[in-house]
Structures are given as structure tokens and as C-alpha cells.
Amino acid sequence: MILETLEIDSVELERRTGWQIKPQGACKGERCVPLSSVGEERVDARLLAERLGMPLVHDEPSGLWCLGPEAGGRALVDVQAPDLELPDIHGRAFRLRSLRGSKVLLVAWASW
Amino acid sequence: MWQELYRELGPRGLQIVTVAMDTEGAEAARPWVEAAQPAHPSLVDRAHVVGELFGITNVPSGVWIDESGAIVRPPETAYPRRPNYQDQEVPPNASAADAAAIAEVKKLRTEAEKYVSALRDWVEHGARSRYALAPEEVLRRSRPRPVAEARAAAHFELGQHLHRLGRAEDAVRHFREAYRLQPENWTYKRQAWNLLGPDQTPLAVYGGDWLTDVREIGAENYYPPLEM
Numbered sequence: 450m451i452l453e454t455l456e457i458d459s460v461e462l463e464r465r466t467g468w469q470i471k472p473q474g475a476c477k478g479e480r481c482v483p484l485s486s487v488g489e490e491r492v493d494a495r496l497l498a499e500r501l502g503m504p505l506v507h508d509e510p511s512g513l514w515c516l517g518p519e520a521g522g523r524a525l526v527d528v529q530a531p532d533l534e535l536p537d538i539h540g541r542a543f544r545l546r547s548l549r550g551s552k553v554l555l556v557a558w559a560s561w
Numbered sequence: 562m563w564q565e566l567y568r569e570l571g572p573r574g575l576q577i578v579t580v581a582m583d584t585e586g587a588e589a590a591r592p593w594v595e596a597a598q599p600a601h602p603s604l605v606d607r608a609h610v611v612g613e614l615f616g617i618t619n620v621p622s623g624v625w626i627d628e629s630g631a632i633v634r635p636p637e638t639a640y641p642r643r644p645n646y647q648d649q650e651v652p653p654n655a656s657a658a659d660a661a662a663i664a665e666v667k668k669l670r671t672e673a674e675k676y677v678s679a680l681r682d683w684v685e686h687g688a689r690s691r692y693a694l695a696p697e698e699v700l701r702r703s704r705p706r707p708v709a710e711a712r713a714a715a716h717f718e719l720g721q722h723l724h725r726l727g728r729a730e731d732a733v734r735h736f737r738e739a740y741r742l743q744p745e746n747w748t749y750k751r752q753a754w755n756l757l758g759p760d761q762t763p764l765a766v767y768g769g770d771w772l773t774d775v776r777e778i779g780a781e782n783y784y785p786p787l788e789m
Contacts, residue, residue: 451722467614504708506715510731511723517715518706524616525703528631528696530624531614535580535604538587538594543578543602546630551576552684553626556563556639557606557617559582559748560589561755 452514455494462492466518467531468501475501478527530555562621564599566641566677575684577601582609582620584721584752608721612748613714616704619747619784623676625683625693633683633693635703638784640673647671662772668780672787679789692789702788713742717749724756732756733766740767747783750774 450457450465459470468475470492474483482500484492494516498505504517518524530553533545545555567577578601581590586607594603611617615624615636623639626632647667651660679692687693694702704710720735736753743749754763754770763770775783 451718465610502708502711504712504715506712506719506735508719508723508731508735511726511728513719513722515715515719515722517711517718518613520706520708520711523700523703523705524614525632525635525700528633528699530626530630530632533611533614535606535610536587537602537604538591540587543604545578545626548576548578548626549630550628552574552628552687553576553578554563554639554680555611555615555624555626556577556579556621557582557611557615557623557636558562558579558621559752560593561583561751 450516452494452516453512455514456491457494457497457516459490459492462497464534466516468497478529480526562597563601563641564597566680567599567601570681570684571601573684575680578604580604580606580611582606582612582617582748582752584609584724584756607725608718609748609752613718616706617748618704618743618745623680625680627688627693631696632699633688635694635699637676637702637787638670638672639676640671641677642673644671644673658772665772665775665780670781670784670786672784675787675789679787709742710746713739713746713749716742717746720753729756729758737767740769744769744774745778 463469468477473481475497484496484500494505494514497503498516501519502521503519506515530545534542536542563577563579583589583605584607587605590605617636621639622636624632624636625634649663651663683690683692716735717739720732720739724732739749753767757763757766
């Protein structure tokens with residue numbers, strides 16, 4: 450996720466990465482990783498990067514940072530599908546979760 | 562492309578959602594979506610979020626999700642039918658490079674029939690279908706993410722963001738780094754090539770292009786065989 454500062458908003462973190470900040474630490478599915486400062490609205494990106502094994506890449510000219518996905522495991526750590534929310538071509542938001550109760554084929558394609 | 566299959570399988574309980582992985586957003590995807598007039602949701606993913614979340618490195622890729630929201634097949638090549646581009650003739654006025662690319666495209670392993678018959682089986686039999694995988698198998702088949710690939714994802718995301726901010730040169734530095742760290746990720750490469758200006762070539766800027774890179778790995782390896 451793109452960061453302008455090294456303080457991450459926990460709501461944004463969950464929306465983008467699926468990692469939730471709880472009293473016991475950062476959690477995704479069954480897995481929880483303790484953080485030293487807990488239950489806060491803002492989390493230190495360096496701490497999170499270190500604890501979760503996420504790369505933190507800096508772009509000097511723009512001053513921006515990017516927190517990448519956790520390394521070391523696999524792309525899927527839990528079979529529960531991420532709660533994806535994306536716009537359609539008219540800009541209307543769509544949540545994958547709204548299809549709960551049906552079988553879903555999700556197809557990624559591209560114009561290029 | 563999926564509309565026809567949706568017409569067949571929608572009434573039997575399958576929802577289809579297509580996601581366009583396009584840094585340039587709806588503008589890039591719109592001509593295709595308007596031509597297809599899909600009745601199913603057709604979404605736009607400007608940051609390639611699905612690529613990172615599910616571990617997708619080439620398109621088209623399909624993921625099966627059951628009624629409870631559990632993934633029962635991780636990303637794999639997904640064609641609803643044999644793509645037209647594999648049956649195209651080489652136009653008489655085609656350049657040598659275009660003719661060569663068409664020849665390579667004909668060799669790609671697209672396996673539409675195999676994919677669609679498995680999909681029909683799942684729609685009919687649900688969890689009893691042999692194609693619906695057990696949770697540990699879903700995770701095992703999902704893409705490993707070593708440190709280099711996690712870093713590649715961060716550089717690619719920065720590249721896309723900087724490109725959208727109009728910082729094309731800075732974007733290229735990060736795309737190059739993503740390319741170097743994970744050369745087999747076709748979504749990174751093809752997206753980055755596509756964002757170049759009219760007077761730039763992928764070969765000059767990134768040291769590769771579709772034809773060169775496909776020949777290097779062998780066209781038959783561009784899409785890995787379906788493990789059905």
C-alpha cells in the first residue's frame with residue numbers, strides 16, 4: 450500500500466491488505482502477530498514491516514513509501530477470499546462479499 | 562468474453578465477476594467492456610490489487626470461490642473458449658516482428674475446453690466436484706512469495722502510483738526493479754510496456770518485450786499446464 454508518511458491508518462491497512470489491528474496484534478484469518486503498541490488507530494509502518502516481514506520501499510524524489518505484501522509464505526495464507534471492493538467502469542463500488550451464498554468465478558484480465 | 566458462459570451457467574447458480582487489471586483504469590477497460598455488454602459485474606482494478614491479494618502473474622486467470630466465501634481453486638489460466646488470436650492469419654503486410662509474434666501466440670497453451678468442463682462440473686456438483694480443492698491444496702497451489710517477489714510487488718505498486726501522478730521516469734525505475742526481481746510476472750511487464758510513450762520501446766527501456774521474453778521461456782510455458 451502507498452504511504453505518504455510512516456504512520457498507517459488501521460482502517461486503510463485492513464481494507465488494502467486484510468491485516469486487522471486487534472488488541473492482540475496484527476491479525477489475518479487465524480494468525481495474529483503481536484505488536485508492541487496495540488489498539489491504536491495508527492500503526493508505525495516500520496514496526497509492521499519488521500514484524501510481518503513486509504518490504505517497505507521508499508521513493509526519494511516523491512517522498513512516498515510503499516508497504517508490500519508479507520514475504521516468506523504464499524500469496525494465500527487463508528482460503529477465505531479477501532473482502533475485495535472495486536469500482537465498475539461507471540465508478541460504482543462493488544463488494545465481492547455481496548455474492549456470498551453463490552459460487553463465484555473471479556476472472557482477472559487486462560486491456561494491454 | 563465470459564458473457565456467453567455466464568448465460569449458460571448463471572441460471573445454474575454461477576456468478577461471474579471480471580476484474581480488469583489496468584493502471585489507466587476504466588478508460589483502458591471501457592472499449593472491451595462496452596463491446597462485450599456483460600450482464601455480470603465487470604470491475605476495474607487500477608492498482609492490480611487482485612494480483613497481489615491472490616498471487617496472479619498472468620492474465621486471464623480465474624479463481625473459484627464457493628458459497629461460504631472460501632477459495633476452492635487458486636489462480637490458474639482461465640479461457641472460456643479458444644481465443645480468436647490463436648486462429649488469426651498473418652496479414653500480407655505484417656512486419657517480420659508481428660508475423661513472429663503471431664506464430665508464438667499460436668503455440669500458447671490456453672486449454673479452454675479443459676477449464677470450462679471442470680467449471681461446469683463444479684457448478685453442477687459443488688463441493689463433491691473433484692475440481693473443488695481441499696483448503697490445504699488451495700494454499701499449496703497458491704503462489705510462493707519469497708522476499709524478492711514481495712519487494713517486486715512494492716516496487717510495481719509504487720511504479721503504478723508514480724505513473725498516475727505524471728512521474729513517468731520515476732515510475733520506470735520502479736517497474737525496472739519489479740521486472741528484475743520477478744522476471745516471470747507477465748502482468749508487471751506487460752502493464753509497464755503498455756504505459757510507455759509512443760517513441761519508446763519495451764526493448765530499449767526494459768531490455769525485453771513480449772516476443773523476446775516469450776521466446777526465452779518457450780511459448781508453451783507462457784501459461785503453465787492446468788493441474789485439473
